[in-house]
Amino acid sequence: EVQLVESGGxxxxxxxxxxxxxAASGFTFSSYEMNWVRxxxxxxxxxxxxxxxxxxxxxxxxxxxxxxxxSRDNAKNSLYLQMNSLRAEDTAVYYCARxxxxxxxxxxxxxxxDYWGQGTLVTVSS
Amino acid sequence: xxxxxxxxxxxxxxxxxxxxxxxRASQSISSWLAWYQxxxxxxxxxxxxxxxxxxxxxxxRFSGSGSGTEFTLTISSLQPDDFATYYCQxxxxxxxxxGQGTKVEIK
Numbered sequence: 001e002v003q004l005v006e007s008g009g010x011x012x013x014x015x016x017x018x019x020x021x022x023a024a025s026g027f028t029f030s031s032y033e034m035n036w037v038r039x040x041x042x043x044x045x046x047x048x049x050x051x052x053x054x055x056x057x058x059x060x061x062x063x064x065x066x067x068x069x070x071s072r073d074n075a076k077n078s079l080y081l082q083m084n085s086l087r088a089e090d091t092a093v094y095y096c097a098r099x100x101x102x103x104x105x106x107x108x109x110x111x112x113x114d115y116w117g118q119g120t121l122v123t124v125s126s
Numbered sequence: 127x128x129x130x131x132x133x134x135x136x137x138x139x140x141x142x143x144x145x146x147x148x149x150r151a152s153q154s155i156s157s158w159l160a161w162y163q164x165x166x167x168x169x170x171x172x173x174x175x176x177x178x179x180x181x182x183x184x185x186x187r188f189s190g191s192g193s194g195t196e197f198t199l200t201i202s203s204l205q206p207d208d209f210a211t212y213y214c215q216x217x218x219x220x221x222x223x224x225g226q227g228t229k230v231e232i233k
Contacts, residue, residue: 035222045162045170045213047222059220062127095169102158102176102217110217112160114181116169 002026002115004096009120016086016124022079022096022117030054030074033099035113036081038092038122048094049081064090086124093119128152128216132225138233145201147228149214154194158218161190161199164227165210173212174199204230 008020022034036048049070050059058070069082079096097113129152139145149159157177162170172181174190177197187202201208209232214225 044227045164045215045224047224050220050222061221100175102160105156105158105218107219110158110220112172112175112215112217113162113170114172114175116171118169 002098004098004115004117006094006096006117006120009094009122011123011125012086013126014087014124017082017084018086018122020081020083020094020096020120020122022081024077024079024096024098027098029072029077033101033111034072034079035097035099036070036079037095037097037113037116038090039095039119040089040092043092046092050099051079083122086122088124091122091124093121095119127221128155128218128223130214130216130223130225132212132214132228134228135226136229136231138231139204140233141204141206143204143233145204145208145230147199147212147214147230149192149197149199149225151195151197151216151218155216155218157193158216159190159192159197160215160217161188162213162215163208163210164213170213201230 003025005023035050051070067085071080096117098115099111100114102111131150159177161174164170178190211227211229
């Protein structure tokens with residue numbers, strides 16, 4: 001059974017840092033691209049970051065570029081999100097999501113998200 | 127970035143009703159569209175991918191259609207378990223974007 005379990009959320013002051021983790025099990029983690037998606041309280045879903053299966057290709061949403069860093073450790077079946085210079089607008093539930101290949105576009109192979117973790121809440125407030 | 131616009135934002139319906147949600151993309155995304163269902167306090171659940179392909183285990187009352195810039199999610203006969211919020215998502219490029227969501231409420 002595929003499982004994704006996020007951890008590391010909590011209350012942090014504006015300007016602070018936090019590191020989220022996502023522990024994967026039930027599938028060959030090193031074969032899948034992974035993503036972080038967030039959801040502010042009462043709001044919709046916002047994609048945050050992508051990392052390829054090897055970790056060699058990374059993308060960020062403009063809203064977090066330069067402040068957040070995605071990484072993975074395939075030996076530990078784990079995905080991470082280092083969040084620095086946090087702002088009140090970063091307050092959200094953060095989900096990790098497994099990506100499954102959807103096809104080949106003009107941009108290259110892209111996919112959709114077939115499994116999601118339960119999420120971890122990050123609150124940025126003084 | 128590609129913008130995704132869903133309508134309506136809220137939909138009131140009764141058990142047994144046929145329900146249709148529309149999602150429009152700001153530019154063509156071919157068929158690179160997924161639909162998700164989310165219940166309060168839970169993670170999103172994949173329903174449909176590639177605009178019209180039903181994810182394994184999802185009831186056949188859910189269906190998707192469309193291509194290019196206009197897409198629909200249809201629930202043929204609304205069940206009590208279907209009251210939730212639904213999101214479309216484009217995966218045409220490496221900046222995934224979601225619609226703002228459609229909340230399906232009990233009438």
